[in-house]
Amino acid sequence: MAEKEATVYIVDVGASMGEKHNGRNTSDLDYAMTYVWDKITSTVALDRKTATLGVIGLRTDGTANELGNEESFENISVFQEISNILLPDLKQLRRKVELSNTASGDAISAVVIAIQMITKYCKKLKYKRRIVLITDGRGSLDDDPASISEITKKITQDDMELVIIGVDFDDPEYGFKEEDKEPQKAQNEQTFKALADACGGVIGTLQQAVEELGMPRLKSTRPVPSYKGLLSLGDSAAYESAICIDVERYPRTSVRRPLTASQYVQRMDSSQNTIRSSGTVLPDGDTEMADAAPNDLTNVKSSRTYQVLDEEAPGGKRDVSRDDLAKGYEYGRTAVHINETDENVTKLETQAALEVIGFIPWANYDRYMSMSCSNIVIAQKTNSKAIMALSSLIHALFELESYAIARLVPKADKPPVILLLAPSIEVDYECLLDVQIPFAEDVRSYKFPPLDRVITVSGKVVKEHRNLPNDTLSSAMSDYIDSMDLSTFGRDEEGNPSEYMPMADTFSPVLHRIDQAVRWRAVHPTEPIPPPYEILVRYSQPPEDLVSSSKRKLEKLMAAADIKKVPPKVQGRRRDRNEVKPLSGLNVEALIGGDRKRAKISSQNTIPDFRQTVNTVDSVEGIRDAAQQLGVIVETRIRDSFGDIAYTRAIEEIRVMREEMIDLEEPEIYNDFVKALKRKLLAEELGGNRKDFWWEFRKSRLGLIDKQTSEASKATEEDAKAFWSLN
Numbered sequence: 001m002a003e004k005e006a007t008v009y010i011v012d013v014g015a016s017m018g019e020k021h022n023g024r025n026t027s028d029l030d031y032a033m034t035y036v037w038d039k040i041t042s043t044v045a046l047d048r049k050t051a052t053l054g055v056i057g058l059r060t061d062g063t064a065n066e067l068g069n070e071e072s073f074e075n076i077s078v079f080q081e082i083s084n085i086l087l088p089d090l091k092q093l094r095r096k097v098e099l100s101n102t103a104s105g106d107a108i109s110a111v112v113i114a115i116q117m118i119t120k121y122c123k124k125l126k127y128k129r130r131i132v133l134i135t136d137g138r139g140s141l142d143d144d145p146a147s148i149s150e151i152t153k154k155i156t157q158d159d160m161e162l163v164i165i166g167v168d169f170d171d172p173e174y175g176f177k178e179e180d181k182e183p184q185k186a187q188n189e190q191t192f193k194a195l196a197d198a199c200g201g202v203i204g205t206l207q208q209a210v211e212e213l214g215m216p217r218l219k220s221t222r223p224v225p226s227y228k229g230l231l232s233l234g235d236s237a238a239y240e241s242a243i244c245i246d247v248e249r250y251p252r253t254s255v256r257r258p259l260t261a262s263q264y265v266q267r268m269d270s271s272q273n274t275i276r277s278s279g280t281v282l283p284d285g286d287t288e289m290a291d292a293a294p295n296d297l298t299n300v301k302s303s304r305t306y307q308v309l310d311e312e313a314p315g316g317k318r319d320v321s322r323d324d325l326a327k328g329y330e331y332g333r334t335a336v337h338i339n340e341t342d343e344n345v346t347k348l349e350t351q352a353a354l355e356v357i358g359f360i361p362w363a364n365y366d367r368y369m370s371m372s373c374s375n376i377v378i379a380q381k382t383n384s385k386a387i388m389a390l391s392s393l394i395h396a397l398f399e400l401e402s403y404a405i406a407r408l409v410p411k412a413d414k415p416p417v418i419l420l421l422a423p424s425i426e427v428d429y430e431c432l433l434d435v436q437i438p439f440a441e442d443v444r445s446y447k448f449p450p451l452d453r454v455i456t457v458s459g460k461v462v463k464e465h466r467n468l469p470n471d472t473l474s475s476a477m478s479d480y481i482d483s484m485d486l487s488t489f490g491r492d493e494e495g496n497p498s499e500y501m502p503m504a505d506t507f508s509p510v511l512h513r514i515d516q517a518v519r520w521r522a523v524h525p526t527e528p529i530p531p532p533y534e535i536l537v538r539y540s541q542p543p544e545d546l547v548s549s550s551k552r553k554l555e556k557l558m559a560a561a562d563i564k565k566v567p568p569k570v571q572g573r574r575r576d577r578n579e580v581k582p583l584s585g586l587n588v589e590a591l592i593g594g595d596r597k598r599a600k601i602s603s604q605n606t607i608p609d610f611r612q613t614v615n616t617v618d619s620v621e622g623i624r625d626a627a628q629q630l631g632v633i634v635e636t637r638i639r640d641s642f643g644d645i646a647y648t649r650a651i652e653e654i655r656v657m658r659e660e661m662i663d664l665e666e667p668e669i670y671n672d673f674v675k676a677l678k679r680k681l682l683a684e685e686l687g688g689n690r691k692d693f694w695w696e697f698r699k700s701r702l703g704l705i706d707k708q709t710s711e712a713s714k715a716t717e718e719d720a721k722a723f724w725s726l727n
Contacts, residue, residue: 004050005128006082006121007037007043008114011097011134012107014059018099021168022178028167029099032134035165038213039132040093041519044085049093054082054117055093059139072142075105076113081233082121083387087522094523106142107188108151108195111162116152116198129160135208136167155199162201164192171205215534216512222489223250226375227410231355231390234413245389246380248355249410250423252433253373258511259518264592308645315688350409350416358405363405365420372436377421378429394430407436429463476560478551483550489543489723509536521713545607601629603636607656614660623661630657631673635680639687647696667705667713674704674723682726 013224017029024031036055043051057077058066063079079096080089114131123128155162168178169189196203199576227249234242306325310318327343328335354377379390397404404421419434449455454462464470466541469477490500513536517529613626635654637646654674659671680686681694705713715723 004122004126005043005052005130007053007130007132008056008082008117009040010056010058010107010110010114010133010135011036011079012058012133012139013097013100014103014105015099015101015137015141016103016138017059017136017167017701027099031210032136032165033097033165033267035213035278036134036207037523039089039521040085042092042217044522045515045519046089049084052082052121053080054114054121055080055097056110056114056117057097057108058133058135059100059102060108061100064509065118067109067113067559072106073109073113073237075100075102075654076110078113082117083545087514088602089212090567091573094419099432103139107133107139108147110141110152113407115151115160118160130163131155131160132163133192134165134167136157136170137185137192139188141188141191143187143191148191148198152195152198154202159567162196162199162436164201164203165194165198165206165209167206167475169203171208174205174208176205214535214537216533217505219256224360226252227352227354227408229354231354231356231377231406233393233526243389243393243419245393246383246386247377247390249375249377249434251373252376256508256511257374258508258514265298265300284426284688297484297609303421308313308644321442346414347413350413352412352414353407353409355407356404356421357407359397359400360405369420369437370435371438372444375422375434377432377434390432391430394423394425395434397421398425403434405437408434413513416488417718465515473560474559476557480550480553480557483553484542484546484548490548491640500543505535506535506539508545509540512536531541601626603633605655606630606633610653610656610721611660614664620666623664623666627657627661627673631677635677635686638681638690638693641687641693644692645694647693650693651696651700651702654697655700658702658705662705663708665710665712667710667715671713672706674702694726708712 011032013029017032018027020027040053040055055078057079059079061075061077062077065073067073068076068157077096080093083089085093087366102203111131113132115676117130118129141533154160156584166189168176169192170177171179194205195201203352226246227247229247231245231247232242233244236242236244306320306322307317308320309316326337326339328337329346373388379386379388393404406419406421407416408419409416418437420437421432421434424431424433452463454465454467456462461469486500488497488499490498490502492498509532513532516533520527520529603615610626610630614623617623617626630653634650637650637653641647657673658670663666678694681690684690704715704720704723706715706717707713708717
C-alpha cells in the first residue's frame with residue numbers, strides 16, 4: 001500500500017508579495033504560486049486517497065483559523081483543510097489565493113497552525129508529515145527563542161519535515177545572493193535558517209525550486225509479484241535429486257504510458273448557454289462539474305448491433321441478439337463452429353510453475369530474441385534455505401557463463417511462455433533477470449542480399465561495385481561517426497569527459513509534456529500552455545558544438561559518397577505545369593505504358609486503376625470522370641456491405657481519392673463527392689441505416705479539403721468543421 005502523506009502549504013500573500021524583483025516580469029506571489037500549483041496538481045494527478053494536503057494563507061486581510069482569537073494568530077487564514085483535493089477544490093482554492101493589502105501576519109504562528117492541522121488530522125497514525133512555507137521574508141516575525149524551541153521540539157517529536165522556500169533568499173550552495181537586502185529580511189532569513197537547522201528541515205531559495213520543476217518526477221510504484229511458487233530443476237515427483245526453490249517474480253522494467261483522454265458528453269448549460277469543458281469523475285462513474293450542478297458531464301457509452309441478411313425484413317437485414325451468435329474459427333474459406341460446451345478443447349490445461357528446461361552459453365544467445373520487458377526472480381524473502389539455494393544457482397550460471405531456459409506458467413490454465421534466466425550479482429543483492437524468448441512459430445526469418453558483396457545471376461561474387469562502398473567512403477563514414485561520438489562529449493562536475501546523454505537524464509518528452517499540459521490547464525483554464533521544459537527537448541537535436549566540430553568530416557563524407565541535391569518535388573500535377581524531369585532524362589511512365597488511357601475503373605483493382613487513370617488523362621473532365629467512377633464503386637461497397645465488412649476498403653478508396661485530388665489541385669471534385677455521400681448516408685439511400693459507416697469515416701478524418709490543405713479549395717476551415725455536424 002502507498003505511504004500516507006499529509007502536507008500543509010503556507011503561502012505568503014502579503015502586500016509585499018505583489019512587487020517584482022530581480023528583473024522578473026511577474027510578481028513575487030505569481031512566481032511563488034508557480035511552484036505551489038505545480039506541487040498541488042502533481043498530488044491531484046496521483047489520484048490517491050492517501051495523498052492529502054492543506055493550504056494556509058499568511059498575511060491575509062482577514063483571519064480564519066482555530067486560534068484566531070489570539071493576537072499573534074491574526075491575519076492567518078486556512079484556505080483548505082487537509083483532505084483529498086479534486087478539480088472543483090482546486091478552482092475554489094485558486095480564487096482564494098489573492099494578494100492582500102496588509103503586511104501583518106507572523107510566519108512562525110502560521111507554522112504552529114500547520115502543526116495543529118497535521119496533528120488533528122493524522123492523530124497517532126503513521127503519516128509522512130510535511131510543512132512547506134513559501135514567503136518573501138518581509139513580514140514581522142516572532143523570533144522568541146522559547147517559542148521557537150517549543151515548535152522545534154514538536155516538529156521533531158512528531159517526525160514532521162519542515163521546508164522553507166524564500167523568494168530571493170540567499171543560498172550559497174545554489175550560488176544566489178540578493179544585493180542590497182533589507183535589514184529586516186536579512187534578520188528573518190537567519191531566524192528561518194535557525195528554525196530549519198534545529199528541526200532537521202530544509203531551507204532554500206525559490207529560484208532553485210522553480211528551476212527544478214522542469215525535472216520530471218519519476219513515479220514510484222509498489223512491486224506486485226507476477227509469480228510466487230517453485231523454481232524447479234528436474235521432475236520432483238519422479239526424482240529425489242530434483243531441485244525446488246521457493247521464488248518470487250517482480251517486474252524489473254515496464255513501459256510507462258502517458259495519460260489517456262476519455263470521451264465525455266458535454267451538456268449545455270441552459271442558464272448561461274455555455275458548454276463546460278472540465279469535470280471531476282466521481283467513484284460511481286458520474287462526473288461533478290466545477291461551478292456547475294453535479295452530473296453535467298457523463299461518460300460516453302457505445303453500443304453495437306448485429307445484423308444478418310433477410311430478404312423478408314425491411315431493408316433486407318434483420319437485427320439479431322449477441323446471445324444468438326456463435327463463435328467460429330476461420331479455416332480456409334469456411335468457419336468451423338465450436339460450441340461453448342466444447343470450448344475447453346481449445347484451451348491448454350496448465351498448472352502454475354517455473355521449470356528450468358535447459359542451459360545455453362552466453363555466446364549462443366542473440367539479443368534480438370528478447371520479446372518482452374525484463375523481470376527479476378528472487379528467493380522467498382523469509383526462506384533462508386531458498387535464498388542459499390538460489391544464490392548457488394546464480395553463482396553457478398555466472399561462473400559457467402551460461403543462461404538458463406525456463407518454462408513459466410504464471411497462473412493455472414494460463415498459456416506457457418519460455419524465459420531466458422540470466423544471473424545478476426550486485427553488491428547488495430543477487431537475482432535472476434528474465435526475459436521472454438520466442439517459440440519456433442514466433443521467429444520470422446528473412447533473406448536479404450549481403451551488404452559487403454554483390455552476387456550476380458551466374459553466382460559470381462563481386463567485391464567492387466557501384467552499390468558497394470569503397471575504402472575511401474568507408475573511411476570517411478568511420479571518421480564522421482567517430483567525430484559525432486556522444487559517449488565522451490559531456491563533462492562531469494570536475495570537468496572530465498563523460499557521457500553526454502546518460503539514461504538517468506533521458507526522459508520521455510511525450511509522457512511528461514502531456515502531464516505538464518494537463519496540470520497547467522487544470523489551474524489555468526484560459527491561459528496558453530507554456531512551452532515544454534528544456535530538459536524534455538534537450539536531446540531532440542545533436543549538440544551544436546559537436547555538429548560544428550564534425551562539419552568538415554561531413555563534407556568529406558558527402559564528397560566521397562558523391563551526394564547530389566534531389567530536385568524539389570512538384571506540388572501538384574496540373575496539366576499546364578512544366579514538371580521536373582528525372583536526372584536520367586527517361587520518362588518512366590512512358591516506358592511502362594503511361595500513354596495508355598483506361599476508360600473504366602474495375603471494382604476488383606480499384607485503387608491502381610484509379611491512380612493510373614488520373615495520371616494519364618490530360619483534362620479536368622477526365623479527372624472528374626475517374627472520380628465519379630470511383631465514387632460509384634465506393635457507394636456500391638457501402639450499400640452491399642454485410643455489416644461493416646466492406647467499410648475498411650471503402651474508407652481506403654476515399655482516402656486515395658482525397659490524396660489524388662489534393663495532388664492534382666482539384667479539391668472541389670472530392671468535396672462534391674463527400675457532400676453527396678453524406679447526404680445519401682443521412683437519407684439512408686445506401687442500404688438502410690449506415691450511420692456506423694459515417695462514424696468510421698469521421699474517425700479517419702477524411703472530411704472536406706479546406707484552404708489550409710489546398711489553396712485551390714473554396715471551403716474554409718469553418719466549412720470543414722461544419723461538415724461533420726449531422727444537423
